[in-house]
Amino acid sequence: MITSAIWDDFDNDTKIDLIVTGEWMPVRFFKNNGETFNEVTNQLGFRNQNGWWYSLQKVDIDADGDMDYLAGNLGLNYKYKASEKAPFEVFANDFDENGSMDIVLSYKKYGSQLPLRGRECSSQQVPAIKKRFETFESFANADLNDIYGKKMLNSSLHYKAQTFAHQWIENLGDGTYKTHKLPNRAQTSSINKFHIFDYNGDKYPDVLLAGNLYQSEVETPRNDASIGLILTGNANGYTLVNPTESNLFLDGDIRDLSTIKLHNQEKAFLVAKNNEKLLLLKHN
Numbered sequence: 001m002i003t004s005a006i007w008d009d010f011d012n013d014t015k016i017d018l019i020v021t022g023e024w025m026p027v028r029f030f031k032n033n034g035e036t037f038n039e040v041t042n043q044l045g046f047r048n049q050n051g052w053w054y055s056l057q058k059v060d061i062d063a064d065g066d067m068d069y070l071a072g073n074l075g076l077n078y079k080y081k082a083s084e085k086a087p088f089e090v091f092a093n094d095f096d097e098n099g100s101m102d103i104v105l106s107y108k109k110y111g112s113q114l115p116l117r118g119r120e121c122s123s124q125q126v127p128a129i130k131k132r133f134e135t136f137e138s139f140a141n142a143d144l145n146d147i148y149g150k151k152m153l154n155s156s157l158h159y160k161a162q163t164f165a166h167q168w169i170e171n172l173g174d175g176t177y178k179t180h181k182l183p184n185r186a187q188t189s190s191i192n193k194f195h196i197f198d199y200n201g202d203k204y205p206d207v208l209l210a211g212n213l214y215q216s217e218v219e220t221p222r223n224d225a226s227i228g229l230i231l232t233g234n235a236n237g238y239t240l241v242n243p244t245e246s247n248l249f250l251d252g253d254i255r256d257l258s259t260i261k262l263h264n265q266e267k268a269f270l271v272a273k274n275n276e277k278l279l280l281l282k283h284n
Helices: 119-125 128-132 136-140 144-148 150-154
Strands: 002-008 017-025 028-032 037-039 055-059 068-072 088-093 102-109 112-115 157-161 167-171 177-181 191-197 206-211 229-234 237-241 254-261 267-273 279-282
Touching: 002 055, 017 055, 017 157, 055 191, 055 206, 068 191, 068 206, 088 150, 102 119, 102 144, 112 144, 119 128, 119 136, 144 150, 167 237, 191 254, 206 254
Parallel strands: none
Antiparallel strands: 002 017, 017 028, 028 037, 055 068, 068 167, 088 102, 088 157, 102 112, 167 177, 191 206, 206 229, 229 237, 254 267, 267 279
């Protein structure tokens, strides 16, 4: 599921290339060969970087003459966790053979692959689980293969996520990139939008980011801790501006934002919140 895409000549060959991202995939780079596109994601070092990416933005944040990228993910303050050694996984199959697709979410703990949902929730989807594991203890002592069967899992639609962290992708200027995790203050929730603007009047571009994700199953709290954040660019990348200094407060399920000029040439932002009215925010 593609969630964001940008055009940019990331290899400086005068041909505009394509960068896309989405759910259960890495930030993917497609080189423009003049007539076709060739994916070079792995060659650029983005192997095992699958996430739930929601936003992409190009910006020369350190003003060194080459384009860097910001990538918004699920964040590190959510119920779901992922790493390269312990990925977050999903399996889709007709596990109870009733003609409809079932979804199984999984994670690794102490080397064992386990279902995310407990016996009660799992048996609501696949009733046979309650008969096969008559106690909560027996279910707790079973791994994913015990519960769903290795053969069924191997034939399932299967995806992994190795990171849920938001990232700054630094262009090193020699055709290679280095990924940096954004600071913890930016990891409190998902990021749905990066917007480039001038916050402090210097030569470095600045970034306003916002997000949150309210849709989740009933037993999972929504991702709603973000109130927006500003990053000011500098020679080393960026500096985080505390909300008490910026006076920024962008709560809600924010899906998009854009700059607008008011009739007196004052700068402002239009903020689109899911299931709410547009918000107009003046930039003093």
